[in-house]
Amino acid sequence: MKPLFLAFLLFPLFLVAQNTPRPRCADQPVYQQFDFWVGEWNVFAPNGKQAGTSKVERLLDSCVLLENWYSAGGSSGKSFNAYNAAKARWQQYWVDNSGGVTEYLNGRFENGSMIMETEKMPLANQTFRIMRMTFTPISKDKVRQHGQSSTDDGQTWKTDFDLEYRRKQ
Numbered sequence: 473m474k475p476l477f478l479a480f481l482l483f484p485l486f487l488v489a490q491n492t493p494r495p496r497c498a499d500q501p502v503y504q505q506f507d508f509w510v511g512e513w514n515v516f517a518p519n520g521k522q523a524g525t526s527k528v529e530r531l532l533d534s535c536v537l538l539e540n541w542y543s544a545g546g547s548s549g550k551s552f553n554a555y556n557a558a559k560a561r562w563q564q565y566w567v568d569n570s571g572g573v574t575e576y577l578n579g580r581f582e583n584g585s586m587i588m589e590t591e592k593m594p595l596a597n598q599t600f601r602i603m604r605m606t607f608t609p610i611s612k613d614k615v616r617q618h619g620q621s622s623t624d625d626g627q628t629w630k631t632d633f634d635l636e637y638r639r640k641q
Contacts, residue, residue, distance in 0.1 A: 497535035507537075509607055510530060511527075512639070513528070514637075515635050537551075551566045575591070589602060613638065619632040
């Protein structure tokens with residue numbers, strides 16, 4: 473009987489905790505750090521050719537940014553970007569139509585740029601790779617997305633892609 477009695481006493485506290493209003497993401501500045509990426513974009517490679525299009529929108533009362541990516545080559549993907557308050561960092565979960573999944577679990581807003589990094593990802597021969605994406609607003613209508621990877625624990629970085637997002641008019 474004791475556990476049931478204890479549950480009976482604690483249930484009202486549980487209800488209060490569930491009904492206590494939490495601060496809205498839209499009202500907290502940390503959730504607005506990546507808002508420069510929100511919009512509809514034409515995306516270009518360094519050679520000037522269009523690499524694809526992207527639509528980035530706010531979801532869940534501005535707690536999440538959803539990217540809908542369509543490459544000029546026909547592939548597509550989505551990324552879910554959110555600030556994880558429990559870990560005090562930004563995170564991105566990327567999925568694409570070829571079955572690819574990448575988790576960028578170590579994100580931070582630094583010097584006006586959003587930087588997303590993966591954990592160490594195993595490769596062949598007992599080596600590993602870290603991937604990093606840096607999103608930098610160039611103006612209100614342009615954002616640079618620079619993708620890099622490192623196989624020496626971040627000592628050196630190789631450019632994997634370099635894209636310029638241009639806001640659709």
